[in-house]
Amino acid sequence: MLKTEILSVGTELLMGQIVNTDAGYISKRLPEAGAGVYYHTVVGDNPSRLRDCLLIALDRADVVITTGGLGPTQDDLTKHTIAEVLGLKLYDHRESRDRIDSFFAARGRTPTENNYRQAMIPEGAEVLTNDNGTAPGCLIRCTGRYDGRVIIMLPGPPDELKPMFDKYVMKFYSDNSRQKLHSIFVRICGCGESLVETKLASMIDGQTNPTFATYAKSGQVTVRVTAGAETEAEAETLTRGAVEKIKEILGEDVYSVDDEEPEETLVRLLKENGLTVSTAESLTAGMIASRIASVPGASAALVSGTVVYTDEAKKRLLGVNEKTLTEHTAVSAQTCREMAEGMKKLSGSDFSIAVTGYAGPRVADEPVGLVYIGVSATHKTVVRECRFTGSREKIRTLTAVNAIDLTRRLIAELKIKAEGVRNDAAAAAEGKEERV
């Protein structure tokens, strides 16, 4: 296993102007490649401090991945400092220079002289092309004093770094690993992290191939399954086998094996089945609709929505009965049901999602965290009572995630039903043919 250190260069990180998401991204991906991240270091745009940090990193890691400091200005000194430490000369890399010219030409602009600084490459380095910016990366296999060490330099902007990391760095680790790796991300909703771990314990414990790692974020759990083998196909077979077992154990709670967000799965299912959805939101106030709309192409599935914060709005927009609000209050299963059914009528969509609840801060004796989630589907209306804990933002997010997930479950139910009907029809048709 290659011990890796991520060395991020940039005063803006030390000033807190940006958070080090590059280090987070690389750290999340490397275990898939069978590598271990042992250290993150952040240093400013200062050559002597960068030099010291590089020497420390070369001393304790096999691979040093630097992020940032490859741009065109005098502040960008990663390449020059590293070349100096290794005693390498920089040369003008023709191809990188041409790429800078084309990049600017495509935008109707002309590069200034300092842009060509980015085309200077340390001798012997492998050039990593950058399809989303002008700063190429590079990979140096050290000789001499640091023989065997590898330094990989990547640009700082995440939209440049990520594709380069995926294309070159993951390949580097895979080439240097005796085995090929395959990972699948199993996404789970409706089952907490510790319950997932308990349910999977007998399957996971003592397993070394595949390996499993669980992560949790508001309302969701992800299980990463990674297997290694001599060929990629074998690794994939091992991974798929484990994933099938997880699906057997967790059942309906597994909503995706393609690393999708809940709203991505929902929009995909809606579109696959030619169905539409609408929303009626009280405490989330548009968060559910907004999450659905964040998926490209959502316009084919999302018809309309309402934000009904006040009792008046619930009555006026959705036709919730005055009597229901008085007898049961706005936060009740009855109101939630009328909201969902009222929205379905208003929008003409196949599914309507409604939520109402107390997000906090606490007013009088309101039970903060009490939330009703209702979905009115073509075949029935379902309302669930939930008790969430945490901040206002967390309660709203948990409500949104669970509402989206409940809709996904009802589509799955409908699909099973429809397939049953189709099978009946097919059987009947076959029967008919027999009778002919």
Added chain:
Amino acid sequence: MLKTEILSVGTELLMGQIVNTDAGYISKRLPEAGAGVYYHTVVGDNPSRLRDCLLIALDRADVVITTGGLGPTQDDLTKHTIAEVLGLKLYDHRESRDRIDSFFAARGRTPTENNYRQAMIPEGAEVLTNDNGTAPGCLIRCTGRYDGRVIIMLPGPPDELKPMFDKYVMKFYSDNSRQKLHSIFVRICGCGESLVETKLASMIDGQTNPTFATYAKSGQVTVRVTAGAETEAEAETLTRGAVEKIKEILGEDVYSVDDEEPEETLVRLLKENGLTVSTAESLTAGMIASRIASVPGASAALVSGTVVYTDEAKKRLLGVNEKTLTEHTAVSAQTCREMAEGMKKLSGSDFSIAVTGYAGPRVADEPVGLVYIGVSATHKTVVRECRFTGSREKIRTLTAVNAIDLTRRLIAELKIKAEGVRNDAAAAAEGKEERV
């Protein structure tokens, strides 16, 4: 200036399960206290590697702030490792033990024996109490070999770390600074970062007291103004003077000098003036309403909203004319105006915000980034055409921020008007009295 290193401890950071937001928060705050962050280091829950990192940090920094590793499990080894390096014994800190008991009692639970590990404190350390968790922090003024160095240990969870940092660590830096500092965050909307810098250049250039720093995020710019003086009052006077100058130069584009988000300012203004708002959202699909609702107490100001993604929804919910949609399309100033006015009628609110536009991905020859933002106020309806660039998410966010900001501007306009009227009325009243 105290050179500071942030040493974060936690394998979950190296695995990319969480991003190092603690380091980001501390880095952002320390310049206000006149301190400089020179390095961030992240290391896993491994005592020998933590020891090595601590030695490096003590060698190159005046103050080392550690985050994480103060919890109850065997993995949590920050305090024990640091005590060992400094040759300090740990003792059972009575008060911390009592606080752990009360914390659990308040939740109707009993602490397990390992919870009391958290009450072990290195001798001579100052205890930093934790009001949001069971792990106290501590501050050690080193003697002997590391004489003069200071080590501050804080827990990892951000909702525990932030209040402790604000209360104890900022005070430590302020006590150790020859001068008192005061900072104000000027929040700006409607003027890009480079334009802000250009406009303020003559004021900022060469200034050393106060100092200025600008940060940008989607649609907003923040200018931090920090002044130092012998007393806090003097520092505040210097800061306020500079802020007044910025407000003169940037005018209406300054929306807050209290470090508020645009939606916080909007909700505050609405509530102060007894006004209400509603939303009609196409491309943002609930993002504007959701941002407004994220402000505690927003229910007094936000009446209702609609998500009108399709032409059908725009007609059915808001009464947009078929003819307008056919002649001008859904993305037009005309449609936007009818959406805003239709929403105002539907909701009965004082202000209605409407947005329509192309967020991408590009379909046919749609001009991605073309957005109309309309606000129907009590005194008039305003529609603005905007051209945004960037990803789908960025275009939606820019739309939301600018729509919220346009509403804020119209409230300010209304207020000036109302004050005009009130002054007229007052003048008339005075006149009357004179006439009596």
